[in-house]
Amino acid sequence: xxxxxxxxxxxxxxxxxxxxxxxxxPAVHTIVLSFGDKTGEVFGGLSNYRFIFTNRGMQIALRxxxxxxxxxxxxxxxxGLAMAVLLDRVKYERVAKAIIxxxxxISFVGSGIIWKFIYAFRPASVGQIGLLNAIVVGxxxxxxxxxxxRPWINNFALIFVGIWIWTGFCMVVLSATYKGIPKxxxxxxxxxxxNEWQVFWRITFPLMRSTIAVAATMMLIxxxxxxxxxxxxxxGNFGTEVIANRMYKEMFQFxxxxxxxxxxxxxxxxxxxxxxxxxxxxxxxxxxx
Amino acid sequence: MRRLAIGLxxxxxxxxxxxTVGWAQQRSLVLQGEMADQEAAAIEATxxxxxxxxxxxxxxxxxxxxxxxxxxxxxxxxxxxxLLPKPGQMVSLVGDGLLADLTFMKSQxxxxxxxxxxxxxxxxxxxxxxxxAVSNKSMVWYSPAQFAANxxxxxxxxxxxxxxxxxxxxxxxxxxxxxxxxxxxxxxPGTDWIEDIMLRTAGAxxxxxxxxxxxxxxxxxxxxxxxxxxDIVLNSxxxxxxxxxxxxxNFGDSPNDLFSDPPxxxxxxxxxxxxxxxxxxxxxxxxxTDYDWFVTxxxxxxxxxPAFGGxxxxxxxxxxxxxxxxxxxxxxASVQEVWAARVGFISANKGVxxxxxxxxxxxxxxxxxxxxxxxxxxxxxxxxxxxxxxxxQGVVDYVGGEDLDTVLAELEAAY
Numbered sequence: 001x002x003x004x005x006x007x008x009x010x011x012x013x014x015x016x017x018x019x020x021x022x023x024x025x026p027a028v029h030t031i032v033l034s035f036g037d038k039t040g041e042v043f044g045g046l047s048n049y050r051f052i053f054t055n056r057g058m059q060i061a062l063r064x065x066x067x068x069x070x071x072x073x074x075x076x077x078x079x080g081l082a083m084a085v086l087l088d089r090v091k092y093e094r095v096a097k098a099i100i101x102x103x104x105x106i107s108f109v110g111s112g113i114i115w116k117f118i119y120a121f122r123p124a125s126v127g128q129i130g131l132l133n134a135i136v137v138g139x140x141x142x143x144x145x146x147x148x149x150r151p152w153i154n155n156f157a158l159i160f161v162g163i164w165i166w167t168g169f170c171m172v173v174l175s176a177t178y179k180g181i182p183k184x185x186x187x188x189x190x191x192x193x194x195n196e197w198q199v200f201w202r203i204t205f206p207l208m209r210s211t212i213a214v215a216a217t218m219m220l221i222x223x224x225x226x227x228x229x230x231x232x233x234x235x236g237n238f239g240t241e242v243i244a245n246r247m248y249k250e251m252f253q254f255x256x257x258x259x260x261x262x263x264x265x266x267x268x269x270x271x272x273x274x275x276x277x278x279x280x281x282x283x284x285x286x287x288x289x
Numbered sequence: 290m291r292r293l294a295i296g297l298x299x300x301x302x303x304x305x306x307x308x309t310v311g312w313a314q315q316r317s318l319v320l321q322g323e324m325a326d327q328e329a330a331a332i333e334a335t336x337x338x339x340x341x342x343x344x345x346x347x348x349x350x351x352x353x354x355x356x357x358x359x360x361x362x363x364x365x366x367x368x369x370x371x372l373l374p375k376p377g378q379m380v381s382l383v384g385d386g387l388l389a390d391l392t393f394m395k396s397q398x399x400x401x402x403x404x405x406x407x408x409x410x411x412x413x414x415x416x417x418x419x420x421x422a423v424s425n426k427s428m429v430w431y432s433p434a435q436f437a438a439n440x441x442x443x444x445x446x447x448x449x450x451x452x453x454x455x456x457x458x459x460x461x462x463x464x465x466x467x468x469x470x471x472x473x474x475x476x477x478p479g480t481d482w483i484e485d486i487m488l489r490t491a492g493a494x495x496x497x498x499x500x501x502x503x504x505x506x507x508x509x510x511x512x513x514x515x516x517x518x519x520d521i522v523l524n525s526x527x528x529x530x531x532x533x534x535x536x537x538x539n540f541g542d543s544p545n546d547l548f549s550d551p552p553x554x555x556x557x558x559x560x561x562x563x564x565x566x567x568x569x570x571x572x573x574x575x576x577x578t579d580y581d582w583f584v585t586x587x588x589x590x591x592x593x594x595p596a597f598g599g600x601x602x603x604x605x606x607x608x609x610x611x612x613x614x615x616x617x618x619x620x621x622a623s624v625q626e627v628w629a630a631r632v633g634f635i636s637a638n639k640g641v642x643x644x645x646x647x648x649x650x651x652x653x654x655x656x657x658x659x660x661x662x663x664x665x666x667x668x669x670x671x672x673x674x675x676x677x678x679x680x681x682q683g684v685v686d687y688v689g690g691e692d693l694d695t696v697l698a699e700l701e702a703a704y
Binding site: 056057120121122123125126145147148149150231234235237238248249252253254255256 | 355356359360472473475476529530531533534536537549553674675678682685689699
């Protein structure tokens with residue numbers, strides 16, 4: 001027995017070493033730094049955490065992250081589910097799905113630049129170069145500063161870019177599960193007189209619940225770390241700051257290691273419950289199998 | 290087993306050999322800078338002859354991302370020579386003990402540079418940097434052709450400039466083209482406006498106190514400077530596209546509005562380097578006829594029009610003979626003359642022959658900078674980096690409609 005448990009450790013040792021070196025050590029180091037001052041060399045107590053929760057810029061970042069979490073997660077998963085179910089019924093399903101999935105293949109930075117052009121603003125007296133404002137002006141409206149108008153228009157304009165990228169992913173994941181549902185189940189419900197709405201909510205949705213939860217947690221983790229889109233399109237100006245972008249600024253622009261680490265720790269703490277939920281679900285699924 | 294051991298031994302020996310030879314021949318340097326394409330191209334063009342003459346290879350890294358330098362320093366692998374856009378960075382790098390001093394080339398620099406420029410390269414009495422690619426930021430660009438066509442004349446006081454703006458509005462035009470967008474650095478052109486105004490409303494001494502933070506951001510003198518800027522940028526009939534236009538227009542595209550037909554705007558406040566931007570988009574413009582500049586007019590006559598601008602300070606992270614050779618080379622007048630022959634690249638070196646500049650306009654700008662008795666550097670580049678960035682953001686918030694007292698209180702709280 002003793003020998004067996006030793007060899008058992010030997011096998012996991014490389015993985016544990018790598019994990020310790022690349023994950024545990026940096027995490028612990030970050031936590032230590034978060035209690036330090038600007039340089040990370042002098043103990044600064046809780047001042048960095050006080051900054052995170054009292055500074056107005058940080059509060060805007062926290063508020064925006066919450067907005068991203070709610071809107072982005074709800075719309076990507078909701079729209080992905082709708083597409084998965086509805087496109088199953090049409091002939092051009094493959095083409096439609098390919099088009100919706102396509103933005104996934106574009107890098108975040110690339111998407112940010114593409115949408116920056118689409119949202120471009122030119123004064124009303126000259127020709128528009130941005131697609132969206134060209135449409136607005138074409139319909140007789142005044143051009144809108146999509147990335148400027150705070151706090152709603154610009155934040156939703158940014159969140160929409162994220163949705164544009166990720167809806168395809170949710171759709172593909174959910175579509176695979178949907179296709180796995182035995183059609184006989186749905187048909188027998190229809191024969192029993194259930195309308196399509198009832199079939200969806202009473203049969204399809206409950207059967208897809210675990211996949212939906214997985215997709216939602218995936219999106220949640222993705223959106224908590226949202227950085228590229230904001231960095232490229234507004235750099236957090238005009239009240240569009242998010243936590244990860246602020247962390248980058250504190251670290252690389254302001255060289256404030258203490259604050260940057262504290263923000264990283266807060267972000268880590270925010271993600272832990274989601275991870276635990278995900279693990280719990282995973283165990284439940286394993287148990288079913 | 291023996292074969293393996295021999296194989297390993299041979300491998301080890303050849304590796305060691307390769308490393309030793311590599312170290313002995315380490316005649317290559319890394320030069321890093323945050324330069325516009327044209328400026329970078331000008332520097333690259335002169336490095337070839339340096340490489341040919343010395344046998345030292347120079348690898349250049351051009352970036353717009355200030356994080357790159359931080360990362361390389363943290364990794365213990367800084368470039369050998371860096372062109373810093375902010376003297377504030379030089380001061381903090383000296384504080385961290387990372388820079389090599391330039392005592393070895395002091396006589397060369399003293400012969401070639403005026404005292405104002407030497408002072409700005411000195412930290413705690415020791416010379417650490419010299420300036421290249423300098424710019425005048427106290428400039429308003431306009432089109433003499435358009436001014437003549439409309440009967441406008443160049444204003445000599447701030448009040449005249451406002452009167453001219455009103456005149457243009459009355460004639461159905463828009464006076465100002467303002468572009469504040471600049472990616473992660475959005476807002477900086479607005480800080481230039483405010484700094485330029487500050488030198489005219491409060492004077493150079495107060496300006497220095499403001500940079501050193503011995504007067505608060507909430508001081509009425511600072512507020513006044515913001516308000517002068519606000520009187521123009523927040524007036525929707527003064528600015529092409531209004532505040533939204535100012536916030537969304539890239540600084541490099543903004544002057545193009547002066548050269549559209551009919552002109553979208555007539556006046557543009559921007560540094561000397563902007564000439565390189567609009568002449569690239571409109572290569573047929575004739576300097577002096579289609580475009581020219583006037584000094585930002587005085588507000589308080591007793592304070593006059595102090596010289597104001599920016600530049601890149603060249604610093605060294607190592608003191609090897611190779612690095613020192615490159616530093617001497619970059620500081621020399623003959624090399625800077627090659628750069629100066631290209632549009633928009635102004636040299637602070639006294640030894641540079643003014644005839645090499647491509648136009649009278651650039652010659653005049655260079656003359657005003659080289660011989661300046663007093664020169665004030667862009668404040669947002671002198672302040673600590675987080676404060677400088679907060680200043681950019683403060684401008685963006687102010688132009689975006691935020692209450693000025695709130696903006697200033699937040700800037701004060703950033704320390």
